[in-house]
Amino acid sequence: NAGVTQTPKFQVLKTGQSMTLQCAQDMNHNSMYWYRQDPGMGLRLIYYSASEGTTDKGEVPNGYNVSRLNKREFSLRLESAAPSQTSVYFCASSEPPLQPQHFGDGTRLSIL
Amino acid sequence: LAKTTQPISMDSYEGQEVNITCSHNNIATNDYITWYQQFPSQGPRFIIQGYKTKVTNEVASLFIPADRKSSTLSLPRVSLSDTAVYYCLVGDIRGSGTYKYIFGTGTRLKVLA
Numbered sequence: 001n002a003g004v005t006q007t008p009k010f011q012v013l014k015t016g017q018s019m020t021l022q023c024a025q026d027m028n029h030n031s032m033y034w035y036r037q038d039p040g041m042g043l044r045l046i047y048y049s050a051s052e053g054t055t056d057k058g059e060v061p062n063g064y065n066v067s068r069l070n071k072r073e074f075s076l077r078l079e080s081a082a083p084s085q086t087s088v089y090f091c092a093s094s095e096p097p098l099q100p101q102h103f104g105d106g107t108r109l110s111i112l
Numbered sequence: 113l114a115k116t117t118q119p120i121s122m123d124s125y126e127g128q129e130v131n132i133t134c135s136h137n138n139i140a141t142n143d144y145i146t147w148y149q150q151f152p153s154q155g156p157r158f159i160i161q162g163y164k165t166k167v168t169n170e171v172a173s174l175f176i177p178a179d180r181k182s183s184t185l186s187l188p189r190v191s192l193s194d195t196a197v198y199y200c201l202v203g204d205i206r207g208s209g210t211y212k213y214i215f216g217t218g219t220r221l222k223v224l225a
Contacts, residue, residue: 042218105154
């Protein structure tokens with residue numbers, strides 16, 4: 001029972017490069033989320049998908065795009081990475097949107 | 113949406129009860145309050161969720177006063193393995209059908225032997 005799986009676990013990028021972070025859940029949840037966690041700032045919501053086929057902006061969406069590929073998968077894309085996007089990225093899922101969220105173990109992304 | 117404020121850190125001894133408070137002065141009518149635990153290099157893990165009054169499960173209790181401007185997570189008889197960062201989350205649905213989620217900055221709990 002994997003829960004929420006994020007790939008990759010670690011990544012180093014150069015400024016201006018692009019990258020897609022992958023997330024998949026096996027709990028048949030309708031809602032999925034992407035957060036970033038910076039030291040001393042807790043978690044901030046980037047984007048979420050309340051149900052398959054819908055996506056909405058969270059608190060800090062600038063510089064990111066998302067795709068809800070199907071009910072299981074929700075990807076986060078950085079089109080042109082910037083050092084300010086160095087962070088730990090967490091994907092989560094829940095059923096329904098306001099119910100407790102289940103988190104993956106994160107992707108640690110460094111942008112030089 | 114409510115801005116959430118938590119103490120930065122707390123120390124406790126094994127076997128004691130620990131209470132961690134989250135302030136959310138601007139909480140809205142539809143907001144739910146959820147608490148998570150996070151260990152290093154792991155994602156947050158759900159502890160408890162509530163809307164008002166008191167909620168208890170097998171690991172914690174959540175106290176929410178009538179005005180709902182704060183909430184208190186209570187961990188009974190903590191052990192060394194409870195050393196972690198604890199976050200409160202306030203989430204609600206807006207009239208437009210969109211959702212908002214605001215995490216607190218977290219409370220680092222250290223349990224001492």
